[in-house]
Amino acid sequence: xxxxxxxxxxxxxxxxxxxxxxxxxxxxxxxxxxxxxxxxxxxxxxxxxxxxxxxxxxxxxxxxxxxxxxxxxxxxxxxxxxxxxxxxxxxxxxxxxxxxxxxxxxxxxxxxxxxxxxxxxxxxxxxxxxxxxxxxxxxxxxxxxxxxxxxxxxxxxxxxxxxxxxxxxxxxxxxxxxxxxxxxxxxxxxxxxxxxxxxxxxxxxxxxxxxxxxxxxxxxxxxxxxxxxxxxxxxxxxxxxxxxxxxxxxxxxxxxxxxxxxxxxxxxxxxxxxxxxxxxxxxxxxxxxxxxxxxxxxxxxxxx
Amino acid sequence: xxxxxxxxxxxxxxxxxxxxxxxxxxxxxxxxxxxxxxxxxxxxxxxxxxxxxxxxxxxxxxxxxxxxxxxxxxxxxxxxxxxxxxxxxxxxxxxxxxxxxxxxxxxxxxxxxxxxxxxxxxxxxxxxxxxxxxxxxxxxxxxxxxxxxxxxxxxxxxxxxxxxxxxxxxxxxxxxxxxxxxxxxxxxxxxxxxxxxxxxxxxxxxxxxxxxxxxxxxxxxxxxxxxxxxxxxxxxxxxxxxxxxxxxxxxxxxxxxxxxxxxxxxxxxxxxxxxxxxxxxxxxxxxxxxxxxxxxxxxxxxxxxxxxxxxxxxxxxxxxxxxxxxxxxx
Numbered sequence: 001x002x003x004x005x006x007x008x009x010x011x012x013x014x015x016x017x018x019x020x021x022x023x024x025x026x027x028x029x030x031x032x033x034x035x036x037x038x039x040x041x042x043x044x045x046x047x048x049x050x051x052x053x054x055x056x057x058x059x060x061x062x063x064x065x066x067x068x069x070x071x072x073x074x075x076x077x078x079x080x081x082x083x084x085x086x087x088x089x090x091x092x093x094x095x096x097x098x099x100x101x102x103x104x105x106x107x108x109x110x111x112x113x114x115x116x117x118x119x120x121x122x123x124x125x126x127x128x129x130x131x132x133x134x135x136x137x138x139x140x141x142x143x144x145x146x147x148x149x150x151x152x153x154x155x156x157x158x159x160x161x162x163x164x165x166x167x168x169x170x171x172x173x174x175x176x177x178x179x180x181x182x183x184x185x186x187x188x189x190x191x192x193x194x195x196x197x198x199x200x201x202x203x204x205x206x207x208x209x210x211x212x213x214x215x216x217x218x219x220x221x222x223x224x225x226x227x228x229x230x231x232x233x234x235x236x237x238x239x240x241x242x243x244x245x246x247x248x249x250x251x252x253x254x255x256x257x258x259x260x261x262x263x264x265x266x267x268x269x270x271x272x273x274x275x276x277x278x279x280x281x282x283x284x285x286x287x288x289x290x291x292x293x294x295x296x297x298x299x300x301x302x303x304x
Numbered sequence: 305x306x307x308x309x310x311x312x313x314x315x316x317x318x319x320x321x322x323x324x325x326x327x328x329x330x331x332x333x334x335x336x337x338x339x340x341x342x343x344x345x346x347x348x349x350x351x352x353x354x355x356x357x358x359x360x361x362x363x364x365x366x367x368x369x370x371x372x373x374x375x376x377x378x379x380x381x382x383x384x385x386x387x388x389x390x391x392x393x394x395x396x397x398x399x400x401x402x403x404x405x406x407x408x409x410x411x412x413x414x415x416x417x418x419x420x421x422x423x424x425x426x427x428x429x430x431x432x433x434x435x436x437x438x439x440x441x442x443x444x445x446x447x448x449x450x451x452x453x454x455x456x457x458x459x460x461x462x463x464x465x466x467x468x469x470x471x472x473x474x475x476x477x478x479x480x481x482x483x484x485x486x487x488x489x490x491x492x493x494x495x496x497x498x499x500x501x502x503x504x505x506x507x508x509x510x511x512x513x514x515x516x517x518x519x520x521x522x523x524x525x526x527x528x529x530x531x532x533x534x535x536x537x538x539x540x541x542x543x544x545x546x547x548x549x550x551x552x553x554x555x556x557x558x559x560x561x562x563x564x565x566x567x568x569x570x571x572x573x574x575x576x577x578x579x580x581x582x583x584x585x586x587x588x589x590x591x592x593x594x595x596x597x598x599x600x601x602x603x604x605x606x607x608x609x610x611x612x613x614x615x616x617x618x619x620x621x622x623x624x625x626x627x628x629x630x631x632x633x634x
Binding site for chain 1: 333334335355356359360424492493497610611
């Protein structure tokens with residue numbers, strides 16, 4: 001190749017990005033499975049396939065564009081009046097189709113086979129995964145903001161959430177050493193979460209040491225013997241209502257083999273709202289704040 | 305009632321039920337659609353419910369029919385094969401084997417598809433078939449096997465596969481809810497692709513079993529007698545076992561484990577039209593298909609907010625009717 005041609009080719013290559021940029025390709029956002037979605041046209045009929053997605057959509061002010069939710073979506077209260085499309089593992093294809101959505105947002109727990117079937121019906125499905133760390137909720141919110149056409153509102157929400165996390169971290173700076181904590185997922189029984197759950201991260205951030213934090217699983221059934229041996233100083237019970245929490249608390253107090261456990265002896269058994277704590281959404285901040293207050297009454301955590 | 309009059313009554317009744325079953329499947333579901341809307345759609349005037357009629361309800365009813373037919377035919381073949389009224393696709397381990405494959409795939413998170421089957425379906429099919437081959441090989445002694453040995457080995461292998469399935473589910477509790485749905489069977493995700501993938505296997509197996517039905521009749525006289533009457537016993541047995549396994553494995557691979565159909569439908573038919581396999585096979589297939597179409601209709605419409613796994617319905621509807629027939633006969 002002659003030098004002249006080489007120069008021309010180099011020039012053309014250098015100009016390429018400018019030329020392409022001028023065409024304004026639609027911008028893309030990737031879902032957590034790596035599928036790309038254009039976000040130039042905001043969707044007008046969104047179906048949420050999980051309670052946390054519904055919460056995020058409402059926090060982003062998308063009340064009007066939500067066309068359908070699952071039967072588990074109970075927060076905020078407005079979600080209850082939305083059309084129901086079935087459950088988390090059994091979303092109903094027919095109902096989804098009848099609502100003519102232009103975007104379905106799915107989450108971990110929705111069966112992939114069902115989502116594949118939805119795509120076959122030419123319905124766009126944006127799939128998000130649950131993170132192992134609390135901060136990953138920011139990415140989830142950011143992605144939903146992009147794909148629904150409200151990136152600015154998402155950025156504002158993330159900013160305020162981050163500020164809240166920062167305040168908690170600041171307040172815990174002078175806190176006492178982390179107490180050993182057992183977090184109960186089912187009221188009675190020793191179902192708890194391990195290192196692969198964001199709840200474990202939440203506990204750590206609230207200045208607590210999860211006694212099952214060494215187990216590399218999402219959730220597990222702990223043996224009574226290890227429970228007693230680990231001797232938790234506080235027990236957190238996730239429960240939907242105070243009545244459910246009371247049932248769980250009574251169970252821990254009435255188990256003869258637990259009598260010597262520090263948390264039981266000192267009556268340090270606390271309630272955490274199950275829906276707010278178990279959904280990978282904006283209410284994790286409230287949960288963190290409440291946890292920090294419960295476990296570290298010696299330092300005052302400012303209300304966000 | 306003689307077998308002949310039984311058949312004369314049964315055939316038009318089944319044809320009518322089949323038509324009613326498909327019609328009801330088309331017009332009922334969580335989304336309200338009237339018969340008028342269906343007519344409008346069929347005449348090409350209305351596109352509103354096109355996806356719901358054509359891409360959801362129609363392939364679903366068809367798949368339910370094909371799977372019901374396959375499982376009943378497999379049951380009829382195995383009951384003849386083992387000369388045992390308790391035989392069904394569960395006893396040779398194929399159902400448990402297939403569900404083990406599906407759950408294994410779920411747990412490993414594999415996602416590929418081939419010829420209309422998803423990766424879970426492929427795994428289900430391969431393990432279902434594999435376990436029967438294993439059972440067969442284990443039952444052989446110097447090239448021969450006793451039917452009882454095969455039956456018992458099948459039950460044991462099935463139990464082993466079930467325990468492995470439970471173990472996998474316990475290890476990876478995340479997929480538990482999904483897996484339960486798979487284990488109890490469902491046609492939620494039925495598509496034309498699935499129906500199209502099942503149909504050829506079913507048709508080939510139906511033709512094959514029909515072709516060898518006379519030999520199955522001879523087998524009921526005992527293997528030695530059958531042999532002396534000119535039936536190539538060993539070859540026929542091999543073909544029947546392969547056919548029944550194929551039918552059951554393909555069924556489980558698309559819809560999960562649906563119990564009771566394969567056990568009970570051939571018995572209904574035997575009570576009504578007698579034990580001649582030339583009629584028992586096709587009538588069982590037809591009735592099993594219709595039975596599952598109705599069961600699926602109930603499964604998806606009984607509760608307003610959710611769908612029931614179809615395995616719950618097949619037993620709940622089938623068992624009382626079965627007991628009723630047994631009593632009338634006795």
